[in-house]
Amino acid sequence: MGLPYRLLVRPSLRFIDSEKAHNLSVNTLTKLAENRAAQKILNSVYRTPNLPITVFGRLFRHPLGLAAGFDKSAQALGAWPALGFSWVEYGGITRYPQEGNPKPRMFRLNQDNALINRMGFNNPGAQKVREVLSKRQNAGKWPNAPIAANIGRSKTVNNDRAPNDYAETFDLLYDFADIFVLNVSSPNTPGLRELQEDSHIRDVVRACSSVRERRSGLKPMLLKFSPDLERDDLLSCAGAALSAGIDGFVATNTTISRPPPKNTSSRNFFAEQGGLSGRPLHDKSIQMIGDLYDTIGGKVPIVGCGGIESGETAWNAIKNGSSLIQLYSAMVFQGPSVVGKVTKGLKSKIEKEGFSDLQEAVGYNRS
Numbered sequence: 001m002g003l004p005y006r007l008l009v010r011p012s013l014r015f016i017d018s019e020k021a022h023n024l025s026v027n028t029l030t031k032l033a034e035n036r037a038a039q040k041i042l043n044s045v046y047r048t049p050n051l052p053i054t055v056f057g058r059l060f061r062h063p064l065g066l067a068a069g070f071d072k073s074a075q076a077l078g079a080w081p082a083l084g085f086s087w088v089e090y091g092g093i094t095r096y097p098q099e100g101n102p103k104p105r106m107f108r109l110n111q112d113n114a115l116i117n118r119m120g121f122n123n124p125g126a127q128k129v130r131e132v133l134s135k136r137q138n139a140g141k142w143p144n145a146p147i148a149a150n151i152g153r154s155k156t157v158n159n160d161r162a163p164n165d166y167a168e169t170f171d172l173l174y175d176f177a178d179i180f181v182l183n184v185s186s187p188n189t190p191g192l193r194e195l196q197e198d199s200h201i202r203d204v205v206r207a208c209s210s211v212r213e214r215r216s217g218l219k220p221m222l223l224k225f226s227p228d229l230e231r232d233d234l235l236s237c238a239g240a241a242l243s244a245g246i247d248g249f250v251a252t253n254t255t256i257s258r259p260p261p262k263n264t265s266s267r268n269f270f271a272e273q274g275g276l277s278g279r280p281l282h283d284k285s286i287q288m289i290g291d292l293y294d295t296i297g298g299k300v301p302i303v304g305c306g307g308i309e310s311g312e313t314a315w316n317a318i319k320n321g322s323s324l325i326q327l328y329s330a331m332v333f334q335g336p337s338v339v340g341k342v343t344k345g346l347k348s349k350i351e352k353e354g355f356s357d358l359q360e361a362v363g364y365n366r367s
């Protein structure tokens with residue numbers, strides 16, 4: 001495990017509430033990352049191999065990015081590439097500022113490498129995030145890595161007005177991300193996941209597409225799925241989204257399902273309401289990545305997310321159809337050294353199994 005994390009971050013994380021621990025590490029990283037010398041040091045400590053892959057017309061140094069929710073308000077954008085991530089998804093951002101649900105709202109179970117959260121899109125709102133990112137851009141501090149923005153629906157807006165709500169946030173952030181992820185799959189905003197129904201999703205995607213046309217842009221728009229969707233509903237929603245102009249998918253968000261508890265502490269943990277992520281989510285996410293890949297057959301790229309924590313789990317996601325991958329929970333349990341562990345693990349898988357590059361392995365298990 002890298003020295004800065006061991007010295008600066010991990011000691012404080014062990015004894016305090018999950019959300020406080022999280023905020024402390026993001027705040028520490030924010031300060032560090034504003035300093036170029038510190039960035040260089042972090043970069044050399046958290047070195048990652050080159051495993052280039054071109055997706056959405058952009059070159060990614062390797063496939064592993066930071067998943068949405070870690071840098072909710074895009075405050076530490078410079079830090080994540082310094083820790084080795086090749087790309088970063090900030091947010092979820094909603095059109096209006098939101099406090100989120102009452103605390104505590106984030107829980108961890110160390111023995112299962114699992115988290116449950118019911119944050120509820122706490123974020124400063126699209127306008128404020130735009131201002132912060134605009135300042136960063138003007139100060140010449142924009143990271144040299146692809147940046148994605150995760151967009152959610154405001155809590156106070158009902159699903160009939162959702163297309164407009166997403167489109168306004170998309171418009172406000174258009175100049176401040178390379179890729180956009182429409183999040184209709186968080187379990188913590190009432191009714192949100194109903195947007196995965198065909199007619200709703202078509203309207204949301206079309207509303208954002210028309211903003212994109214007006215901006216004469218070509219920036220890719222992805223849709224992020226819940227792992228709790230039935231297979232038929234997933235495929236139908238994916239078809240509707242594709243016909244409305246979506247460019248790719250993220251599979252998956254957190255699940256409201258729970259595995260059987262092993263003991264009292266896991267029974268208490270699993271009784272918390274919210275979305276489960278980390279190790280217990282992995283198989284479900286892989287299943288969904290595979291189902292999507294089989295159906296869309298490489299037509300558009302898939303970003304694999306859910307329980308990625310090692311070379312093995314990353315390889316699983318790639319060979320079942322992911323062109324890019326992301327993680328959140330493994331950062332909490334392993335710290336930033338997980339980025340090197342996953343990418344180095346992937347590199348050795350590619351070499352051992354005789355693939356010439358990463359692209360060749362995408363979807364290999366499905367063919």
Ligand SMILES: Cc1cc2nc3c(=O)[nH]c(=O)nc-3n(C[C@H](O)[C@H](O)[C@H](O)COP(=O)(O)O)c2cc1C
Pocket residue numbers: 067068069070091092093106115116117119121150183186224252253254277278279281305306307308326327328329330
């Ligand atoms: C505390 C927390 C907050 C999250 N917030 C968001 C969010 O705002 N938008 C989103 O699309 N996903 C959000 N996620 C889901 C993650 O991006 C990811 O899809 C999920 O955690 C599965 O990956 P993992 O098993 O590597 O954690 C959040 C996850 C956690 C644990």
